[in-house]
Amino acid sequence: MNEALARIEWVYAADSAEDLRDRYDVWAEVYDRHVQEALGYTGAQRAAAELARLLPASVRVLDAGAGTGLVGAALNALGFSRICAVDLSPRMIGQARAKAVYDGHVVADIGHPLPFDPEFDAVIACGVFTIGHAPARAIGNLLDVLRPDGLLCLTLRADSTAVRFHEELSRLETLKRATRPEFFPPFRCFSEDTGSTSLQIVLCRRPGSGAGDIGP
Ligand SMILES: C[S@@+](CC[C@H](N)C(=O)[O-])C[C@H]1O[C@@H](n2cnc3c(N)ncnc32)[C@H](O)[C@@H]1O
DSSP: OHHHHHHHHHHHTOOSHHHHHHHHHHHHHHHHIIIIIITOOOHHHHHHHHHHHHSOTTSOEEEETOTTTHHHHHHHHTTOOOEEEEESOHHHHHHHHHTTOOSEEEEOOTTSOOSOOSOEEEEEEEEEESTTSSOTTHHHHHHHTEEEEEEEEEEEESSGGGHHHHHHHHHHHHTTSSOOOEEOOOBOSSOGGGOOOOEEEEEEEOOOTTOOOOOO
16 A cells, blocks of 8 residues: 555656656556555546436546546446547556547647547546646646537545646636536545545536536
8 A cells, every 4th residue: 555655646746747647657557456456546436427427328528637547447337438538648548448448549638739629528537637747727628628518527636735726617617618616525535544635526517508507
């Protein structure tokens, strides 16, 4: 468990997107063993279940910061099959590909405009908007690839390190690029004994006809 927790601190300490990519490339092969087996990570399942509560499994989903594909695997187990993975790290995407749960695998930095049309019914980003990871401006890039009324589902740390993401969500709401975000109660994404900070799921939509509510 200590080795797994040390890896998390190590990726948090990345000082650029290139540095983060290189660190995840190194971690990729043992990520699932560390995060799922040693730490008992449930964040991916929780976020996938929230998406499934709101949308039918027939929709097209972008898994942003897909990593080794834990969110894709959880969505797939819930019946979703039209899921595209995008991640900064080629080796993390390689692990995701091996799970055979995605119909697309793209290496890209979500801090830059993405190589997609506004074609997705939902974008999910789990564990991606956190310390040393994706910049707040990436939230707007994810909204841009949603269809009107499309759903954005993020996880954020439930502590002061997430303030810049809250501010960006407010800014995007003011600009009418996003509906008012709905913040869910914090939950522990790792087993009790890790002492880790809680996460919370955040939902909003790209405004479209009749935008304003989160519900289906
Ligand atoms: C903690 S992992 C989470 C992976 C997966 N979503 C999960 O829940 O297991 C964070 C992932 O986000 C990716 N990531 C971080 N910043 C990114 C960026 N700017 N663009 C694309 N991917 C990014 C990392 O490469 C890594 O695979």
